Amino acid sequence: MRGFVVNVPTSDLDLASDALWQLGVRAIEERRDESNDLIELWTAVGDHDDAVARADIALAGRWPWQVIDIMDAAADTWREFARPMWVDDTLVVVPAWREPPGTDGVIAISIEPGGAFGLGDHPTTLLSLRAALRHVVDGCHVLDVGCGTGVIAVMAAMLGAGSVRAVDVASAAVEATRDNADRNGVAGVVEVDSTPADDIEGRYDIVVANILAPTLIELADDLQRLTGADGCLVISGVLDDRHDHVVGALAPMVVERTDTLDGWAAVTLRHP
Template sequence: MPWLKLKLRVDESHAQPLADAFEEWGAISVTLEDAADQPIFETHWDKNPLWSQVVVTGLFPEHTSTDDILARTRALMHLAEPPPHEIDLLGDEDWAHSWMAHYKPLQVGRGLWVVPSWCAPPEPDAINIILDPGLAFGTGDHPTTSLCLTWLSEQTLAGKTILDYGCGSGILSIAALRLGAHEAFAVDIDPQALEVSRRNAVHNGIHGGMQVMLPSELSPDFQADIVIANILFGTLIELAPEIKARVRPGGWLVLSGLLGSDQAVEVRPYYEPPFAFEQRERQQWVLLAGRKPD
């Protein structure tokens, strides 16, 4: 069955309302993408990050009237003309292949790979995390995630308890357990991320040792040997007291999601002391890792 792909470029204020409307008007999938290769510098823990210019793409059944969709879009946005747009007709095979072709196995640490389910692992004897792109952040290809995975692959995790604060897809918790950690607590405020994390754990043969929950469900006195917070700059500042308190004495804290040294410099005073951080960088993104004194 062919599909109609309709892409519109809109500003931030119209992006989410238009995406919601596309679903109401019959789209089987809707995606939001950066329209100008603009990095996100700031957002809040309880809000979805969006760019100033956004491409909203809806995939509709073949016989959908694009004139009708564009007319509804004009009405929704109170415009005389529809916003800049493209219309393509895709076959099932073209759509699947164009989507899947973007994702290949990715080495993210010593003997650690992230492998889409439709690909053969390049190193069958390595630790291969089977993870498909989905509805939650974290497929290993973003520098912040790969920095965290590389750091984890260098640690001795046997017997350790991990807290993955802002778990997204659950990839860091899954990797830690596959690398020998005793237990991983994957927390996120997004229920959808929690469900994705549970599914990804099952796909990777993890049926115990991974606790998936909201941050509010952690016991007040819970502490972990390693706390990883791969979240956003503003959130790392906002939640600094909570995150610091979750690291047990002698444990490690890993902060990622920092774009550039300026953000790292601004975050450090909220955690130092007691932590003294080492810094790593990849494609302008920064990871901070430091140990809490005994």
Template sequence: MPYRQTTITVNDTAAERLADALMEHGALSAAIEDAYAGTENEQAIFGEPGMPTEQIWQQSKVIALFGEDDPVAGIIQKAAAECGLGELPYTAETLEDQDWVRLTQAQFDPIQISERLWITPSWHDAPDDNAVNLQLDPGLAFGTGSHPTTRLCLQWLDGELKGGESVLDYGCGSGILAIAAMKLGAGSAVGVDIDPQAIRASRDNAAQNNTDAQFYLPDGLPEGQFDVVVANILANPLRMLGDMLAARTKQGGRIVLSGLLDEQVEELSEIYAQWFDLDPAVTDESWARLSGVKR
């Protein structure tokens, strides 16, 4: 049976109420996403230590799924009225019924990060048994290796780790960077994330890859400094967290920053030059990576 998917853009005061109302009036599902995701206006809604916490994006997309014969316009009108909203413009598309599990799996082939580093979903055989293979399935936490910022960080780890280093992965998501660091020879790797779901996913992924990377919520992160600190998060948290990330990096240690767009490199470089001698930025598509050595 085909489905109808609608997308409605609303502000932060209405998104959650509208999603709930759509479900109450017959939507099969309703999800909320950042209306500016993938742009320089993308907004981090979860507070990092020392940062204010936002509950929802200021401008959101409510994406609702309906049955083929559902009165979509009427449901949206009723939900909008219930939320005290006027007429809401929306876009709609038809989704044909498919084997969604196989379709999803077909979208995720092995990803080659470098000459020797691959990321392989569990339903695929490793393309190169002699390579460093990370087994990672798409899941509920960010970081499968397909995004340019993740690739940039993985390529740095592959090229720069000498063996035996202590690594902090700040904003670990799926745990991919900490797990990769261990498989590439790090002596220890610790990941931290504000999302308990990310911590659970990271621990599961570490077990799946037979690595001893450790993962914590911010309050549980042990004290101490690290030889390498990697932070693949957005530009705004990177602006706010410079002091903390620098304090977590040993003198002579390395920092790796990504999640920023090329036009944000100059500003972030000025901030982190307070503590680090920075290398030239490396870019992939419109995203950038900064790295440097702590003075």
């Protein structure tokens, strides 16, 4: 298993953490050096070369960083702290190595993250899942851009979506989504690959994109184009007090609703 250590001044902590989330990491450990103003950010990225190549683009020239080998056991200590995450009273995301709660009438989604982001416990994932949950109806067509573990795509399929397209630039995410769709019995509904957004065709009833602001802005034209005339677009990965610029990039789409959790927001938009 490989990982990164990034050395950042305290003042750059949020910026650097955002850049790492953008790479699709699952968890970031902060190690502070009391003798100076530097923080080390440690994170594991699995064994995929493309994650290292993308880190080079995202981090190079901004902060010193290095690739490290992490013992699989050390990289996996977070697993013992992972718990089921309730999306609402009817739906729970369960780490694949935990027992699902045996409650009648509850949908349990089993997720093995592999090298991808999205166990349902990050505020942006939870907000995206709740927004998607409000809109999925039988037979609808869903697009999940930046699918990570596929948790949103799999949930939509389990709730009765007719088709779900999931895409991600990270090969670890494509692999994890395929595996999780299979694990939850919806492999026949979820189509997953690494097609760039500008090569995707058609229009969807629900488009979900939980990706950080700079990428959402880059993808804004495609996200609009891919959202059906009566469909909705859910963006997350944005800060609750700083996302006007992302909404601006999506104009003339209009904001229908904004939900916030722990400093993050999910915004649901529609065509005027």
